[in-house]
Amino acid sequence: MIDIITEPHPVAPSVPSAITPDTRAAIEQMYFTYRAFTSGPDALLAERGLGRAHHRILYFVGRQPGIAVGALLETLQISKQALSAPLKRLQEFSLVEVRAADQDRRVRRLTLSAAGAQLEAQLSEQQAQWINTAFARVTAEDIASWRRVMHALEQ
Amino acid sequence: MIDIITEPHPVAPSVPSAITPDTRAAIEQMYFTYRAFTSGPDALLAERGLGRAHHRILYFVGRQPGIAVGALLETLQISKQALSAPLKRLQEFSLVEVRAADQDRRVRRLTLSAAGAQLEAQLSEQQAQWINTAFARVTAEDIASWRRVMHALEQ
DNA sequence: GTTAAGCGTCAACATGATTGACATAATCAC
DNA sequence: GTGATTATGTCAATCATGTTGACGCTTAAC
Numbered sequence: 412m413i414d415i416i417t418e419p420h421p422v423a424p425s426v427p428s429a430i431t432p433d434t435r436a437a438i439e440q441m442y443f444t445y446r447a448f449t450s451g452p453d454a455l456l457a458e459r460g461l462g463r464a465h466h467r468i469l470y471f472v473g474r475q476p477g478i479a480v481g482a483l484l485e486t487l488q489i490s491k492q493a494l495s496a497p498l499k500r501l502q503e504f505s506l507v508e509v510r511a512a513d514q515d516r517r518v519r520r521l522t523l524s525a526a527g528a529q530l531e532a533q534l535s536e537q538q539a540q541w542i543n544t545a546f547a548r549v550t551a552e553d554i555a556s557w558r559r560v561m562h563a564l565e566q
Numbered sequence: 567m568i569d570i571i572t573e574p575h576p577v578a579p580s581v582p583s584a585i586t587p588d589t590r591a592a593i594e595q596m597y598f599t600y601r602a603f604t605s606g607p608d609a610l611l612a613e614r615g616l617g618r619a620h621h622r623i624l625y626f627v628g629r630q631p632g633i634a635v636g637a638l639l640e641t642l643q644i645s646k647q648a649l650s651a652p653l654k655r656l657q658e659f660s661l662v663e664v665r666a667a668d669q670d671r672r673v674r675r676l677t678l679s680a681a682g683a684q685l686e687a688q689l690s691e692q693q694a695q696w697i698n699t700a701f702a703r704v705t706a707e708d709i710a711s712w713r714r715v716m717h718a719l720e721q
Numbered sequence: 722g723t724t725a726a727g728c729g730t731c732a733a734c735a736t737g738a739t740t741g742a743c744a745t746a747a748t749c750a751c
Numbered sequence: 752g753t754g755a756t757t758a759t760g761t762c763a764a765t766c767a768t769g770t771t772g773a774c775g776c777t778t779a780a781c
Binding site: 722723724725726727728729730731732733734735736737738739740741742743744745746747748749750751 | 753754755756757758759760762763766768769770771772773774775777778779780781
């Protein structure tokens with residue numbers, strides 16, 4: 412159980428803040444934009460009885476075919492138990508295939524089946540169209556700048 | 567129960583896609599950037615036994631003091647049942663205050679207590695510092711462009 | 722042959738969301 | 752005033768996604 416503290420909380424006195432209206436606007440934009448970003452795929456996935464967890468697996472296995480389970484866990488930053496159920500379901504649906512690695516047979520390599528690759532393409536296609544639609548409304552310089560800022564935001 | 571279809575799925579044949587490597591990169595950037603965006607506040611909230619749901623309530627009540635429950639539901643796009651538990655908890659912790667509206671006493675107006683405002687400021691401060699740190703590494707033109715693109719992405 | 726690595730699985734639990742049904746108080750329409 | 756509607760709350764069942772802990776299995780490494 413998490414330690415719930417309701418008493419006055421011992422926190423470092425907050426440095427007088429740089430929360431300008433512009434920064435506030437940026438925070439809100441991250442929230443709403445991400446929500447819009449996920450809503451398209453979510454609907455498509457729901458039709459098949461899948462969720463966002465399955466999407467992330469499909470996505471990263473698609474990007475790195477033959478990725479090991481451990482590496483996928485690192486990428487997703489979740490526990491193996493959290494991965495277990497959605498990965499199993501993707502196997503049952505024949506969307507993801509699992510094979511022991513040749514060199515080290517403890518390692519399971521994950522790849523997309525043809526159907527898995529097709530679904531992944533549909534999902535990415537949706538997001539790509541959404542991004543490309545937005546990109547079409549701004550200049551090439553805006554896009555380059557957007558990338559620079561997003562990269563800076565990843566730390 | 568969701569209708570689970572494992573048979574070949576009746577989907578419109580996907581239009582040959584515009585998923586360029588650049589678009590892929592943009593998709594990934596959204597995912598990782600949002601994850602980085604939420605990790606700071608999440609840690610601070612966990613110390614107090616709160617989660618992201620509480621954060622969103624604190625945030626929007628902070629931005630629109632006196633907001634009605636129904637309006638908050640609209641903003642968050644969740645059901646009243648989903649709001650109930652975290653809101654109740656915020657009241658128990660004396661972070662959010664609830665008062666019947668003067669004109670229409672069915673309407674409950676939500677405001678932050680002093681402690682609630684302080685916590686909200688800390689959380690926003692964290693995100694603001696993160697954003698400002700990133701903004702410091704790019705030009706003013708990049709920031710303006712970033713805003714334009716983010717706005718376009720909200721549709 | 723023992724140890725360690727990579728992975729799987731069972732269990733218990735927390736959180737955040739859903740839908741459905743019903744309850745209550747206050748306002749509005751007549 | 753009565754009756755419908757609105758704003759909100761609440762109980763219940765369910766789902767998805769995550770956690771930690773404990774234990775087991777197969778394979779590789781020493």
